[in-house]
Amino acid sequence: MNPSEMTSNTQNMPLYKPQEPVFPRRVNGKFRTLKWWIMGVTLGIYYITPWIRFDRGPGMPDQAVLIDLAGRRFFMFWIEIWPHEFYFVAGLLIMAGIGLFLFTSAFGRVWCGYACPQTVWTDLFILVERWIDGDRNARIRLWQKKWTLDKILRRTVKYTLWLKIGLLTGGAWVFYFADAPTLALSLFNGTAPMVAWISIMVLTMTTFCFGGFMREQVCTYMCPWPRIQAAMMDEETLTIGYRFWRGEPRGKHQRREDNSGLGDCVDCSACVNVCPMGIDIRDGQQLECITCALCIDACDDVMRRLNRPRGLIDYLALSDQSREIAGGAPRPVWRHVLRPRTMVYTALWALIGIGLVYALFVRSEVEFTVAPVRNPVFVTLADGSLRNIYEFRLRNKTGMPVTFQLGVDSTVDDMQMLVNGVAGTTVTVAADSISVRRVYLDVPASSEATKQHVSQVIFWIDSNTDDDRHYVQSVFNGRERR
Amino acid sequence: MTGKHKDTYIKADQPVETTGHEWDGIKELNNPLPRWWLWTFYATIIWALGYMVVYPSWPLVEQATRGLFGYSSRGALEAEITRYSAANARSDAALVNGDLASIAASPELVNYAMSGGAALFRTYCAQCHGSGAAGARGYPNLLDDEWLWGGGIEDIYRTIRHGIREENDDNTRVSEMPAFAEVLEQDELADVRHYVLSLSGAPHNPSLVPSGARVYADNCASCHGETGQGDREFGAPSLVDAIWLYGGGQQNVADSIARGRKGMMPAWQTRLSESQIRQVSFYVHQLGGGE
Numbered sequence: 001m002n003p004s005e006m007t008s009n010t011q012n013m014p015l016y017k018p019q020e021p022v023f024p025r026r027v028n029g030k031f032r033t034l035k036w037w038i039m040g041v042t043l044g045i046y047y048i049t050p051w052i053r054f055d056r057g058p059g060m061p062d063q064a065v066l067i068d069l070a071g072r073r074f075f076m077f078w079i080e081i082w083p084h085e086f087y088f089v090a091g092l093l094i095m096a097g098i099g100l101f102l103f104t105s106a107f108g109r110v111w112c113g114y115a116c117p118q119t120v121w122t123d124l125f126i127l128v129e130r131w132i133d134g135d136r137n138a139r140i141r142l143w144q145k146k147w148t149l150d151k152i153l154r155r156t157v158k159y160t161l162w163l164k165i166g167l168l169t170g171g172a173w174v175f176y177f178a179d180a181p182t183l184a185l186s187l188f189n190g191t192a193p194m195v196a197w198i199s200i201m202v203l204t205m206t207t208f209c210f211g212g213f214m215r216e217q218v219c220t221y222m223c224p225w226p227r228i229q230a231a232m233m234d235e236e237t238l239t240i241g242y243r244f245w246r247g248e249p250r251g252k253h254q255r256r257e258d259n260s261g262l263g264d265c266v267d268c269s270a271c272v273n274v275c276p277m278g279i280d281i282r283d284g285q286q287l288e289c290i291t292c293a294l295c296i297d298a299c300d301d302v303m304r305r306l307n308r309p310r311g312l313i314d315y316l317a318l319s320d321q322s323r324e325i326a327g328g329a330p331r332p333v334w335r336h337v338l339r340p341r342t343m344v345y346t347a348l349w350a351l352i353g354i355g356l357v358y359a360l361f362v363r364s365e366v367e368f369t370v371a372p373v374r375n376p377v378f379v380t381l382a383d384g385s386l387r388n389i390y391e392f393r394l395r396n397k398t399g400m401p402v403t404f405q406l407g408v409d410s411t412v413d414d415m416q417m418l419v420n421g422v423a424g425t426t427v428t429v430a431a432d433s434i435s436v437r438r439v440y441l442d443v444p445a446s447s448e449a450t451k452q453h454v455s456q457v458i459f460w461i462d463s464n465t466d467d468d469r470h471y472v473q474s475v476f477n478g479r480e481r482r
Numbered sequence: 483m484t485g486k487h488k489d490t491y492i493k494a495d496q497p498v499e500t501t502g503h504e505w506d507g508i509k510e511l512n513n514p515l516p517r518w519w520l521w522t523f524y525a526t527i528i529w530a531l532g533y534m535v536v537y538p539s540w541p542l543v544e545q546a547t548r549g550l551f552g553y554s555s556r557g558a559l560e561a562e563i564t565r566y567s568a569a570n571a572r573s574d575a576a577l578v579n580g581d582l583a584s585i586a587a588s589p590e591l592v593n594y595a596m597s598g599g600a601a602l603f604r605t606y607c608a609q610c611h612g613s614g615a616a617g618a619r620g621y622p623n624l625l626d627d628e629w630l631w632g633g634g635i636e637d638i639y640r641t642i643r644h645g646i647r648e649e650n651d652d653n654t655r656v657s658e659m660p661a662f663a664e665v666l667e668q669d670e671l672a673d674v675r676h677y678v679l680s681l682s683g684a685p686h687n688p689s690l691v692p693s694g695a696r697v698y699a700d701n702c703a704s705c706h707g708e709t710g711q712g713d714r715e716f717g718a719p720s721l722v723d724a725i726w727l728y729g730g731g732q733q734n735v736a737d738s739i740a741r742g743r744k745g746m747m748p749a750w751q752t753r754l755s756e757s758q759i760r761q762v763s764f765y766v767h768q769l770g771g772g773e
Binding site: 381382438 | 501512514515516517518519520586592612613614616623625626627628720723724725768770
């Protein structure tokens with residue numbers, strides 16, 4: 001940029017600016033239709049999911065999706081995640097992250113424009129607003145008008161409806177963390193726990209403020225994603241763009257006059273009026289643009305009425321710009337989407353997904369881990385024999401009590417195994433719970449193992465749930481220290 | 483096609499405002515923040531002022547200002563402890579009223595005594611006996627199967643409750659290993675040392691054993707037993723096993739005989755509740771050597 005193009009006004013320089021109100025106009029078109037569908041599906045999933053029932057047998061919650069924080073269990077249909085299996089959640093989060101990379105490198109901020117809760121709820125709030133106040137021009141007029149009874153009434157109705165949406169949103173959230181029908185009942189008769197009320201209140205107010213008043217401010221100033229996106233996009237990324245080589249010079253086309261000096265853009269401002277971010281896409285890709293594609297719909301509608309080809313504003317890639325200016329046709333979408341970068345992302349995404357699904361299928365209903373006690377490493381017993389202590393963690397993830405038979409394989413002679421708290425080596429673990437047992441390995445003073453550093457041992461368990469014997473390798477520590 | 487928008491997406495026809503700050507030709511652009519951001523900042527300041535009024539904040543000479551509702555983290559902790567104590571009252575009553583040996587029969591009580599006992603052990607016992615209960619020189623290892631005063635749960639309970647050689651407790655366990663340096667001659671001390679070491683098969687001089695056995699019978703057998711098996715009545719350790727509280731070998735055994743030993747353990751009944759003592763008793767009993 002040329003320094004002469006910069007101005008500096010140190011005397012009267014505002015460092016802060018008031019929020020400029022945005023009144024997006026209603027628009028129809030294929031992208032708007034797609035967005036209505038996405039809104040319906042995502043909001044439907046969000047509000048309905050906690051109410052889906054799923055029979056898990058007696059004593060278990062019958063809610064299909066439940067995050068049981070107190071019981072430290074995460075239920076999702078037939079999948080039950082215990083705290084030690086949190087890597088499933090971590091894996092899902094990594095998949096979500098890579099998925100975001102994939103979609104951003106292929107289609108720019110498609111997440112922001114279509115699926116982000118901020119966009120979806122703002123769309124819903126604008127829908128209500130349009131219903132109460134009318135479309136863009138009526139809303140501008142109402143905004144400029146003095147506070148008359150009509151305005152007060154309309155504002156009251158609008159805010160009430162917004163609050164109700166907010167309340168439903170916050171209300172649906174808490175149902176993921178407790179049995180939905182029980183909690184709903186306790187909310188109605190006032191016996192619900194304080195944390196439920198606070199969660200609902202906070203989420204109601206954030207939904208109300210973010211959807212009703214903050215809107216584009218959240219995306220532009222609060223969200224970090226717009227700033228991170230730039231690193232994910234390249235010249236092949238399809239983002240919303242303006243074919244200025246076709247549109248410029250813009251100007252009003254006059255009937256019965258020669259408009260040949262003008263481009264296709266009739267400067268009707270339709271793209272600006274429908275923009276929920278209040279920007280002019282003809283200025284090029286910019287930080288504020290969430291690629292919601294409503295300007296494409298608006299412009300296509302105008303072009304259709306002017307009998308011009310659609311796509312003056314369209315999903316464009318930077319790499320096609322010079323080709324199109326030279327008169328070439330844009331390359332097909334798949335050429336932009338299928339390239340090494342997106343394929344690497346897809347491969348990574350799929351690999352983690354396959355890994356998670358595999359882990360889900362091979363994980364056992366019963367598990368055991370062995371932690372050798374290091375404090376102390378060994379205990380000398382009265383008869384001179386050496387004792388090692390191990391902490392066994394027996395997990396029974398089934399809905400029935402499970403009997404575990406514990407054992408040890410070792411080359412050490414005369415090794416004796418004792419299980420604390422039970423006679424013999426059989427331990428019964430109650431349904432859906434963990435039993436921690438101290439297990440002792442005693443080796444007589446005469447054994448070589450007492451003098452050595454470590455001897456290998458292999459613990460095993462049999463359970464009455466399956467025929468497989470599960471093994472865990474460990475060591476027996478002798479007196480020899482290194 | 484105009485020059486505008488030719489190769490760049492930057493709005494070339496609009497001058498960009500700068501703040502007037504310039505460093506080596508690099509100018510600072512002015513992209514104004516939204517005003518509500520500023521209001522949010524002011525709101526946090528006002529919130530902080532309210533916070534100072536509601537919660538303890540300003541440190542004064544004696545204590546900080548108390549805040550509108552008299553909140554204190556210590557008070558909150560006390561309230562929480564009271565709440566948990568009330569919740570545990572039923573388990574405590576069952577523990578105190580029941581027979582010690584019957585705790586093991588109730589999974590609920592076992593769970594309660596184990597959790598409580600483990601926490602209490604780490605708080606009150608670990609300083610001497612170690613966090614893993616392996617003890618140290620002079621402080622018995624609680625994981626092994628030798629017990630100076632008995633390893634039944636009733637014995638352990640009494641030891642914890644009344645302590646060992648605790649002056650202020652009438653029911654404490656008392657005994658004393660005298661300092662034999664004042665009683666025996668030098669050669670007698672050496673003889674009895676080699677005899678004692680011979681009992682557990684430790685390295686010793688066999689030629690001194692017969693005379694040592696006579697010294698032992700006269701001076702030591704009354705507490706440690708004819709065969710050195712020890713006596714729990716006096717807390718006298720077995721001399722025939724592999725465990726040495728003060729260390730085995732010539733030097734340590736010589737020290738024990740010459741100077742005597744009288745380890746002390748506090749009586750916990752003055753500091754722990756009956757239920758707590760029972761919890762620790764159960765915990766220690768199940769560590770591995772309980773009888």
